[in-house]
Amino acid sequence: MAKLKEPEKLILERLFGMEGGYVLDFSNSKFQQFIFNNFNIDIYSSKYSVYGDSKAKRLRAFWDLESNLIVGKLILELLEVWDTEKTLKSESLTDNDKILKERAKSIANNLLGIKSQTARKEETIDDFLSKDFEVVSLDKLKIDSSVIDILDSRILEIKKSIKSKSALSCVILCGSVLEGILLGIASSKMREFNECDISPKDRKTNQVLTFNNWTLSNFIDVSHKLGLIGLDVKKYSHSLRDFRNYIHPYQQMASRFHPDIETAKISWQVLKAAITDLSKNV
Numbered sequence: 053m054a055k056l057k058e059p060e061k062l063i064l065e066r067l068f069g070m071e072g073g074y075v076l077d078f079s080n081s082k083f084q085q086f087i088f089n090n091f092n093i094d095i096y097s098s099k100y101s102v103y104g105d106s107k108a109k110r111l112r113a114f115w116d117l118e119s120n121l122i123v124g125k126l127i128l129e130l131l132e133v134w135d136t137e138k139t140l141k142s143e144s145l146t147d148n149d150k151i152l153k154e155r156a157k158s159i160a161n162n163l164l165g166i167k168s169q170t171a172r173k174e175e176t177i178d179d180f181l182s183k184d185f186e187v188v189s190l191d192k193l194k195i196d197s198s199v200i201d202i203l204d205s206r207i208l209e210i211k212k213s214i215k216s217k218s219a220l221s222c223v224i225l226c227g228s229v230l231e232g233i234l235l236g237i238a239s240s241k242m243r244e245f246n247e248c249d250i251s252p253k254d255r256k257t258n259q260v261l262t263f264n265n266w267t268l269s270n271f272i273d274v275s276h277k278l279g280l281i282g283l284d285v286k287k288y289s290h291s292l293r294d295f296r297n298y299i300h301p302y303q304q305m306a307s308r309f310h311p312d313i314e315t316a317k318i319s320w321q322v323l324k325a326a327i328t329d330l331s332k333n334v
Contacts, residue, residue: 054115054123060159067152068130073106076133083107089273090129124163131156136291142314180284185324192331195236203232214316222316226323227292234271238263248274268293281329288322
């Protein structure tokens, strides 16, 4: 059982938007996958339903049932998602946001046994965005040449959309190209992807799903697990994946997502970083 005080829980609940049973912008399936990919734990098992079935209630049960180490790590992972979503949506942090963020970090570090003055410095999103990633030729990725022609044409469209400030088009195209690249690499490394311990499986047969039934999230997580992309690329690729899903008008309306040119540039940076990592590791 994690040693979380009630005031600390209130801080975390406010920061992660747990009013009304929610946790950040996670859907039920994405929340389940997020926890499983990070801790190999099914948050939707009966063990975590002691307070109710909502995401927030299951997270509270997780806090009460799991160790300081696991809960501390989870808080940091959720904080990264919160921070990334704020940045990619171009939302400025209020003074209260900044206070809650620092308090959450302190809570997590206490659970992990890390003193604040000696806590390791992690790369921030600003550090990531300041990196200069070269656009590496896709030929180095060893995927089907006919697919590369299509991907290259989409990359050209991405560059045009940034120049014309067509933000939504850029975001959607970046997600599309990332998925195409990862599917191409998975197809060329079928054995490694299928044998990875986090590859998605059919719940009834326990057999690994065929690639056409994998989500972009699956490809991102398995690529990271196999050492093909770094942790920072994995983290920001998931945010790009979420934004790509706003291709559906009603989902965009429900989420009140209105990307600007800065969001488009960030999406392009994530794609370039992924290509750079893959070109080195494939």
